[in-house]
Each structure stands twice: as C-alpha cells, then as structure tokens.
Amino acid sequence: MNSSVIVFPGSNCDRDIAVALEKLQFKNKMVWHKDASLPKSDLIVIPGGFSYGDYLRSGAIAGKSNILNEVIKAANNGCLILGICNGFQILTETGLLKGVLLRNKNLKFLGKDIHVKVINIENKFCNKYKKNQILKLNIAHNEGNYFTDNDHLKELEDKNLIPFKYCDENGNINQENNPNGSLNNIAGVFNDKKNILGMMPHPERMVDKIISNNDGVNLFTSLLN
C-alpha cells in the first residue's frame, strides 16, 4: 500500500508516522507542503505538530497550502486520509471534516497517555480492533476540544461516525475521563463516507512495545486488510 505523509513547517510527528508506516509495510513518501502534486497514494497522512506555529487558528494556514488542494481532490475521489492531532485540526479547517477543535477546557497543554474506546469497527481504519476494545494511546495537544453544532453531533452519533471516545481504563465514558472537554468524549470522527479519519490521540506513538505499547498497530494493519 502506498502512503504519503504531508510535511509543513512546524510538523513534528512526521518522522514518527513515517517510521510506523514503514514498520508496518507501507511504501511511504514524504511530501513537502509546497509540492504541486501528490505521489500515487492509497493513504495520505497529515501528521501532528504545530504547523505555522498555530498562527491565526491551529491548522488554518496549513489548510490553505498548495498541497492541500491536491489532498482535497484525492479525498473527494475516495483516497483514505488520516489526520492526527494537528492533522485533525487541519482537516476541520479545510472542511473535509466538519466541526472544530477548540482550546482544551482546562486551558492546559495535555501531554499524557489516555484511554479510548473503539466504538465503530466497521470501517477501513478500525476493522482489526474488537468492538468496545479499550486502547491506551498518547495525546499531546492544546486544542483538542471537539465542538460542532447539535444537528451534526446527532448525525455523528446516528450514523456511527465516531470511531473513538475517551474513557477510563475500564471503558467508562464520562466527563471525569474527558481530558479536553470534547463533546460526547469524542476523540476522533469520520466524514460521511468514512474514508477520512481525524483523531487527536497519536496511534503512531503506540507501535513498539519497547517505548510504549502496540495499541496503535491495528489502525495501520486495518488499512492493509
């Protein structure tokens, strides 16, 4: 499977995701944001970081870059798109995903391991997980508080477009284990066709037992499935 990782000034998880993809047998290419075209890609990843220093709003400037026009075209043609952390913020700024990531409710930058529950496994990204499986993943963000209007929130729930929700280690989903104030404990969302996934936790940091755990591996192997 061919993957591309888009690199912006200020991206800082681009190497991590490339290592994870290559470890799991993707043929990966790095793509600079000023490039005018994309290599042949089955999967495009928009990595975490602080593109353009989070100027204006997180992801706002990167969302208008040259290469994003190509990413939008590819996404509309059904290419798989994964936005992690700042990548999720960029996807919402382009409109590929609805909603917005607001400042964390407690105003603090959060860098820690948290738990999420896998809510929906009937999609390209999560089919190797078990339904309601609890994953320990890492978050590192200042703006991860997912917000959208009531109609869209209802649509997300009704159409099962929320693959991951924050929970405690036993899988309880409530405000106490909502790290950033996200509506309904949302940690990630799909577009309608489920070919675009945006998520705040970092699965690429969880692909090696030596430094963390393997809870992120199945997200990538699902895509190969």
Added chain:
Amino acid sequence: MKFSIKVTLKKDVLDPQGKVVQQTLQNMGMDTLKTLRQGKYFEIDINENDEVKATNKIELMCSKLLVNLIIENYEISKI
C-alpha cells in the same frame, strides 16, 4: 482604503481564555465586572478605490481564512 475586522466567538462557544481573564480581573477587585469575552482584531489596507468592491474582497478574506464561521462572528468597518 482601510478596514478593521472584529472577530468574536459565537454566543454558545466556550471561551476559556476570556473566562480566565475575567476571573483575574475579578480577583483584582473589579467586582462590578459581569462577563468578559475575548476576540481578535485585524486592520487591513487594501488597494481599491471602490468601497463596495473593497468590502466584497474583505468579506472573502474573512470567510476563506480569517474567520472560522462555525465558532466565530465578524464585523467589518471602514476606518
């Protein structure tokens, strides 16, 4: 031609930064302070002589980049 743009958070959107600033002012003794919301302000100088044309261009700048219409409102004024 110069314009100013005031960007504010919509009513129902949480403004944690504004809240902290508000609490700080209240802690400083400003006890009649009721609410405080934080926003953004832009000043734009544009090479246009026609005000309608210029305003249309500023509108476009707002909707395409400067403002996230899901959470923010904006107000354009000529200065």
